[in-house]
Amino acid sequence: ERRVDFPVSVVLPAGGTGERTGLQTPKQFCSFLGRQLISYTIQAFERVSWIQTIVVVVAKENTDLMTDIIQRFQHRKVRVVPGGSTRHRSICNGVLALGSGQDEEGGSTAERPKVVIIHDAVRPFVEEDFLYKIAMAAKEQGAAGAIRPLVSTVIATTSEGYLDHSLERAKYRASEMPQGFTYDVIHQAYQSCTESDFEFGTECLHLALQYCGTNAKLIEGPPTLWKVTYKRDLAAAESIIKEALSRTACVITGGSAQAVTLAEALQKAVGALEMELDAIPDLMGDNARYLVTEWNFIHVSISGSCLSEVEALLTALEAANRAILHPLVVILVHLSTSDELSISGRMAEPAAITDLASAAKLRNIFVYGVLLQQSKDTDCWERSVLRVAEITSALIRERSSALVGQLLQA
């Protein structure tokens, strides 16, 4: 366990206008899976126990939106501070707010931090261990910053637009975020810097060097620190979240032999699709832990109605407050054992399932159904199981809200 025995807070400038995304909305306020990018970034800091306060600096016109996001996704630790006309003015506002020990309404807040971490609202994948390195190096050296190897050769151009020379790549690095500073260094840097720095400067590290004589410690960060800049980066970020949510699922069998057999066959089949299934009879006792850890549930039923069990599952998930940050997926796999059910009445009460799914969707739980026909023919049965595996795995990966409530045929 890593101990940080000094107060650390965060400034998250989020005043950008998103010109480069090709989108109307500033990119930090663009959504995927029903949530704005900035909320993912806030979450990355909020889950770190030793981080005290997260100051989000937003343009005046986005204050209401930001307040809504904080309420809706139940963010704690967050204070909203009005932005300035440039990135440095916004960061400076955030730093000063941390020093004041007061929030906008004059309420008292946490103690003045020893270290301030500055990050971008559009880099949602920063991890605790890297924040730890930045915080410790900042405390030690006064300043620390993330770097990455250069992805392209950097070249100097002549004034006419021709190649002048190329830089020796090994000697240079790209400066990224997060960066960390002792409160004193970043405060002093902003006290001392010029209007021109506020207007045109890009690097906090540079201000710390120029005005405090602090040479920042540079630490190589992982590629996931990249900045969401273009519309395609939003798709990339969404794919990373979706992949993280799709690695495992919990199959609830009810304990019947047929359902257990099906669950075991599914475990094998989805293994090839790079997903792991845990099969359990129910969510009682020790298995209740899945309610607080798992993002995907596959409920297997053999015949007759399973709606009351599924309703109980949905109620338990809601009670555990699980679907605040990410949509949960619940798939009803119904194994039909008698031939006359094949087309009409394929599953008990399809309309009831659709209604249940509509209600669950409002609580960010995506319910789908998959219908499977028992077969004595081994080949036919194996094909069906494989289809169930493909369909459930696709539903879990895609998390499509448009397909909620559909009954699919394996």
Next chain:
Amino acid sequence: ERRVDFPVSVVLPAGGTGERTGLQTPKQFCSFLGRQLISYTIQAFERVSWIQTIVVVVAKENTDLMTDIIQRFQHRKVRVVPGGSTRHRSICNGVLALGSGQDEEGGSTAERPKVVIIHDAVRPFVEEDFLYKIAMAAKEQGAAGAIRPLVSTVIATTSEGYLDHSLERAKYRASEMPQGFTYDVIHQAYQSCTESDFEFGTECLHLALQYCGTNAKLIEGPPTLWKVTYKRDLAAAESIIKEALSRTACVITGGSAQAVTLAEALQKAVGALEMELDAIPDLMGDNARYLVTEWNFIHVSISGSCLSEVEALLTALEAANRAILHPLVVILVHLSTSDELSISGRMAEPAAITDLASAAKLRNIFVYGVLLQQSKDTDCWERSVLRVAEITSALIRERSSALVGQLLQA
């Protein structure tokens, strides 16, 4: 119309091992929507009429895979050349192959190019107008290369890992691909350069400067030139292709008043979802053009079987050879007008549709069904139409192969 009245060919080094993607397969051979990344890049050059030959340089162990890709996606203009031990040796092999006028089997090929364009196999979105600029500047100046503004501040580090200084961002650029050279310049550069250049050099532009005294013309390229490096970039590339394939769809109504009304309602509803629908009665006469331009078809039927019409559509699409490069989507929207059809027998012959969809999937055509119930209640009807719009638009955007053949309920 832009005229290029001199021969231009392309060298596409594709020997990389993809260490940075976190994937087993080298990234140029990773697939999305059923096709390898390198095939998308080849396609980007192949559709440019004035490009003569595309030399793909691949490692020995990937030659068979590359040959398969060329056959499967019916690439013309492509020659496969074995790679060297470094990037520069591979590019050099490609350039020499263009000069030899012979392919591997000794057959004669196109004339020696005036200009050689060098690109990366993992930058699939290069556009004709930018290639034109590079080709013209290369012919004029001897060398030309794509540049982009720096996304991060570039910093120099001390040997102990501290900030030394940061570069003034405005003076530098990132050097990207494509780059263009006259054959004479790139040939001479590789003839003159040292073993050390072959081993450690990164920039063709630098070799042209050093060994031919040619200062390359630098041209700012669009952000879509970015290099697919990480797994997330594959998701980003996939999202760009999916978006390009999902902007429009063609609704075939059969001409009945009810179907036309439904088509008009759908047009309005998907408009809000940023998709445009063209409604046509059939694919006869002038409307046959949709068979060679459209990626998505929505076939509306009112009652009874529509299978023969859908089969005719699939046959026509196959005859037009349309699904070689991208999966086509065909959605059967079935409007049921009588109440007793609501649950059982919701659509004519669901098993027949599943079979048809399975067969079409083998030919890269994804068939789905959507069932819609006529309603006299205006609110209810509008909700249903909106659901059809959401479902069809999700199916078109997601192009999920796992859900092919499913009948969805609006």
